Amino acid sequence: MQRGMDQAEPLEIAHAHVAFADGLALDCGVALRRLVVAFRTYGRLNAERSNAILICHALTGDQYVAEPHPVTGKPGWWDMVVGPGRPIDTDRFFVICANVLGGCMGTTGPRSPRDDTDAPNPPRWGTEFPPVTIRDMVRAQKRLIDHLGIARLFAVIGGSMGGMQVLEWAATYPDSVFAAVPIATAADHSAQNIAFNEVGRQAIFADPDWLGGSYWAHGRTPARGLAVARMIAHITYLSEQALTRKFGRRLRGATAAGLFDDTFEVESYLRHQGSSFVRRFDAASYLAITRATDYFDLAADHGGDLAAAFRGSRTRFCLISFSSDWLYPTAESRTIARALNRAAANVSFVEIETDKGHDAFLLDEPDFHRTLAGFLAGCAEHAGLPA
Amino acid sequence: MNVALPADPVRYVAKNMRLDLRLIAEMIAPGARVLDIGCGDGALSGHLFRTRGCDARGIEIDMAEVTRAVAHGLPVMQGDADADLAQYPDAAFDYVVLSRTLQAVERPREVLRQMLRIGERAIVSFPNFGHWQVRWQLLWAGRMPMTSVWNRPWHETPNIHPCTIRDFFALCAEEGYRVEKWLAVDDAGQRAPWRRFVGLANLFGEQALFQLRKAAS
Numbered sequence: 001m002q003r004g005m006d007q008a009e010p011l012e013i014a015h016a017h018v019a020f021a022d023g024l025a026l027d028c029g030v031a032l033r034r035l036v037v038a039f040r041t042y043g044r045l046n047a048e049r050s051n052a053i054l055i056c057h058a059l060t061g062d063q064y065v066a067e068p069h070p071v072t073g074k075p076g077w078w079d080m081v082v083g084p085g086r087p088i089d090t091d092r093f094f095v096i097c098a099n100v101l102g103g104c105m106g107t108t109g110p111r112s113p114r115d116d117t118d119a120p121n122p123p124r125w126g127t128e129f130p131p132v133t134i135r136d137m138v139r140a141q142k143r144l145i146d147h148l149g150i151a152r153l154f155a156v157i158g159g160s161m162g163g164m165q166v167l168e169w170a171a172t173y174p175d176s177v178f179a180a181v182p183i184a185t186a187a188d189h190s191a192q193n194i195a196f197n198e199v200g201r202q203a204i205f206a207d208p209d210w211l212g213g214s215y216w217a218h219g220r221t222p223a224r225g226l227a228v229a230r231m232i233a234h235i236t237y238l239s240e241q242a243l244t245r246k247f248g249r250r251l252r253g254a255t256a257a258g259l260f261d262d263t264f265e266v267e268s269y270l271r272h273q274g275s276s277f278v279r280r281f282d283a284a285s286y287l288a289i290t291r292a293t294d295y296f297d298l299a300a301d302h303g304g305d306l307a308a309a310f311r312g313s314r315t316r317f318c319l320i321s322f323s324s325d326w327l328y329p330t331a332e333s334r335t336i337a338r339a340l341n342r343a344a345a346n347v348s349f350v351e352i353e354t355d356k357g358h359d360a361f362l363l364d365e366p367d368f369h370r371t372l373a374g375f376l377a378g379c380a381e382h383a384g385l386p387a
Numbered sequence: 388m389n390v391a392l393p394a395d396p397v398r399y400v401a402k403n404m405r406l407d408l409r410l411i412a413e414m415i416a417p418g419a420r421v422l423d424i425g426c427g428d429g430a431l432s433g434h435l436f437r438t439r440g441c442d443a444r445g446i447e448i449d450m451a452e453v454t455r456a457v458a459h460g461l462p463v464m465q466g467d468a469d470a471d472l473a474q475y476p477d478a479a480f481d482y483v484v485l486s487r488t489l490q491a492v493e494r495p496r497e498v499l500r501q502m503l504r505i506g507e508r509a510i511v512s513f514p515n516f517g518h519w520q521v522r523w524q525l526l527w528a529g530r531m532p533m534t535s536v537w538n539r540p541w542h543e544t545p546n547i548h549p550c551t552i553r554d555f556f557a558l559c560a561e562e563g564y565r566v567e568k569w570l571a572v573d574d575a576g577q578r579a580p581w582r583r584f585v586g587l588a589n590l591f592g593e594q595a596l597f598q599l600r601k602a603a604s
Contacts, residue, residue, distance in 0.1 A: 316462065318457065319464075337464055337466070338471065338474045341464075341471065341474040341475050342474050342475070342476060343476075344475065344476050344479040346442070346444060346462050347444075347462065347464050348456075348457045348461075348462045348463055348464055349453070349464035349465050349466070350450070350453055350454050350457050350464075350465060351450055351465060352454070353450070367454055367458075370454075370458040371454055371457050371458050373458070374457055374458035374459050374460050375457055375458075375460060377460045378457075378459070378460020378461060378462070379460070381460060
């Protein structure tokens with residue numbers, strides 16, 4: 001029976017992917033015996049294979065950058081930025097985006113079958129999925145890029161957790177990255193970042209349907225916990241000004257009596273964000289990925305000196321931050337810019353003036369889009385890409 | 388070969404550039420690594436890359452200018468000469484340029500030291516406070532001078548450290564910098580015949596341009 005999109009079991013959709021039979025060795029010491037990377041591409045790879053751009057998605061993003069999402073049917077999460085004639089112009093560039101390791105849109109993650117058993121129908125990893133790092137995610141992407149026969153990416157671009165991956169790409173595979181655009185990101189997670197993530201995780205653990213992590217086995221979903229985690233996180237993606245502008249103290253109905261109803265518009269908005277999120281995301285993936293961001297500390301991985309991560313780099317960097325982003329504030333980007341200066345790397349650094357908070361990188365921000373397009377055009381000129 | 392730029396392309400050509408930038412560009416060897424401090428919209432960096440194949444980068448304090456520069460494909464970062472130069476490693480550049488910015492930094496002496504630490508040569512341009520019109524206005528009106536170059540009232544000028552050509556020579560001597568080239572020009576860009584005489588240059592030159600190097604130790 002054909003089922004409509006709304007009824008589809010969201011996490012069981014078949015995603016375009018490539019499987020690597022030799023697996024992947026993780027930072028934690030565990031070696032995955034099988035690695036699947038789900039990905040999407042847009043545009044055409046040129047004959048020289050020199051026009052590829054890898055986009056790294058954020059915590060709750062996925063590979064559906066510039067096309068309707070198979071679960072929600074909504075436009076791609078970066079539709080405004082990626083496409084023909086857009087800042088990342090698919091008429092000119094070959095754009096790749098892969099679901100991150102640990103994700104729930106087809107790449108190996110907690111929903112994948114365990115590979116450390118020879119049982120015919122192995123159970124899913126669930127919470128036993130080995131802890132992954134940002135570098136593990138990047139290694140998995142590198143496998144995909146190698147598989148596609150691309151020796152050097154023209155650019156690696158990403159916001160938030162995607163920006164962490166961009167930094168990790170530039171640090172781990174400097175010769176494979178001509179240009180790097182880390183957006184609204186940081187070289188490590190602050191205590192405040194970790195704290196917000198932890199509240200989200202605790203909300204999931206507190207959901208009775210979590211069942212100690214074995215919710216799949218019982219056909220349950222810790223939907224309320226995951227929704228609360230999303231609601232908390234969503235507040236951190238916005239600014240006070242943006243919330244005031246969008247909702248103020250407006251009430252939904254005429255009366256303001258209920259104690260437990262979603263009386264204020266902002267409550268209704270957050271609840272909607274929470275409930276629509278649980279339809280397309282998995283709780284165990286949320287835990288695995290937030291953990292990876294918390295552990296991210298690029299300086300610590302290079303003897304405590306962030307500049308050491310980029311020494312000798314010939315990559316052209318463009319750091320972009322947003323003035324009202326308090327989750328990954330401009331100071332974090334400046335720290336990266338200064339480390340790049342210490343490494344004598346080629347760096348552009350722009351703070352975009354906006355009241356939209358961290359989410360600005362996903363929204364209509366003309367200055368941001370102009371900056372991105374201009375930087376890429378300048379890099380294309382330096383790289384000798386045909387117009 | 389022409390390369391398409393995104394919306395609103397601007398081709399920086401020499402005739403559109405500020406006079407001092409054109410003169411500075413002439414001093415820089417092809418293919419050099421250049422850092423332009425206070426680079427504004429990056430006109431000099433763009434010009435140096437496109438006409439001389441230089442690896443030119445910029446620092447600019449004004450975010451609107453930085454955004455404009457990066458949107459035109461120029462490698463410019465938002466930063467501050469007083470705070471950010473210390474970050475660069477020694478001898479990272481062949482030339483470090485400071486055009487019309489020296490008078491506006493908090494610690495000009497330290498900025499110059501940093502420039503000659505991170506670069507082999509420093510190129511500095513500044514408006515000359517010793518120009519006769521400046522002297523005349525202060526002498527006769529007893530007011531802070533307002534000229535085409537010094538055109539902001541004293542209470543809102545960002546130019547907190549004005550100096551004369553003689554002052555700058557004195558500072559170079561104190562710091563042990565070798566002046567490899569210098570010239571004084573009027574605003575129209577005429578390199579006047581008096582340019583070889585410091586006293587006259589200090590009286591008639593509206594802008595000064597210096598190329599410095601650390602004296603061999």
